[in-house]
Amino acid sequence: MxxxxxxxxxxxxxxxxxxxxxxxxxxxxxxxxxxxxxxxxxxxxxxxxxxxxxxxxxxxxxxxxxxxxxxxxxxxxxxxxxxxKAERIPLEVIYRFKAYGSFLRRYRGWVNQLQELNIVEFTLKDDSLDDPLIAEEAVVALGIASRREVEEMKETTRKVARILGKFFSSRGLQLVDFKLEFGRLDGGLIVIDELSGDTMRVAKKEMVLTREELSEVIE
CATH class of the missing domain: 3.30.200.20 (Phosphorylase Kinase; domain 1)
Structure with a gap:
């Protein structure tokens, strides 16, 4: 290797x-x-x-x-x-059911913790820039992804939101937010990287679960 x-x-x-x-x-x-x-x-x-x-x-x-x-x-x-192995697209696609974490810091005074949002955001995956937000039009203009790919990533992210939301709801839990990464393979897009307590937040009675508590949910 x-x-x-x-x-x-x-x-x-x-x-x-x-x-x-x-x-x-x-x-x-x-x-x-x-x-x-x-x-x-x-x-x-x-x-x-x-x-x-x-x-x-x-x-x-x-x-x-x-x-x-x-x-x-x-x-x-x-x-x-x-x-x-897929060609990684340097974006993180974030789905926010509820307002938490960086969203609260970014819009302090304009939003309440765990306020319902149901929105998709894109950030540029670049540690040197601290993964800044990027507009969909900028994604296309900079050649990072095509308009079709942007729409497909949003559609897939919303589908994942429904799947995860249903899973956690059946266990009395609330999905707060999660992020996905996408790659190109054989002319299409697939979800890559990971999906875990490091890339999602889940709450029980407005208390966000730890990574270890999330593992108990899937056992």
Missing amino acids: RLVYRGKTKDVYEEGPYLIFHFKDTVLGREGKEDSGGNEVIGEREGKGSIVLEQTEFFFKLLERNGVKTHFIERIDERKARFL
Whole structure:
């Protein structure tokens, strides 16, 4: 295997037509405090990488069963999994059921915590710029994705929102927000990267679950 990317939360290796993800125990944060939306490594938590992979496997399989294509192939061990190789689009597509986290900080005074939103946002995936918001027209104008791809990413994200929302609602929980990444493969788009407590927030009685509490939900 050839190392192609060493990231903050995972290392990525190339293996023929596949990618091997090795999930780390690193924890991300902002200003020294844990925050899954942060870009700063603030420490490690034993077993965290295994939890994230377990959740990614579960939720990607849930999406596949409901007609959403992902690049997940199989889990190899506690920390590693095999994925299809796709051309990554450098965007994060965020679905916000409720106002929380960076949305509250960004629009302080204009929105209440957990206020209903049901909106899709795009951010440019660039750590050096702190993943800024980007307008859909700018995505097209900068050649990051075509108008058709932008619409398809939005449509797929809303479909994922319905799938996850139904799953958590059946367990007495509320999906707050989540983010997806997309890649190009064989002329189409598929969901890539991961889907876990690192990329979604779920609440119970207005209290957001920890990553470990989310694992209890899918057991």
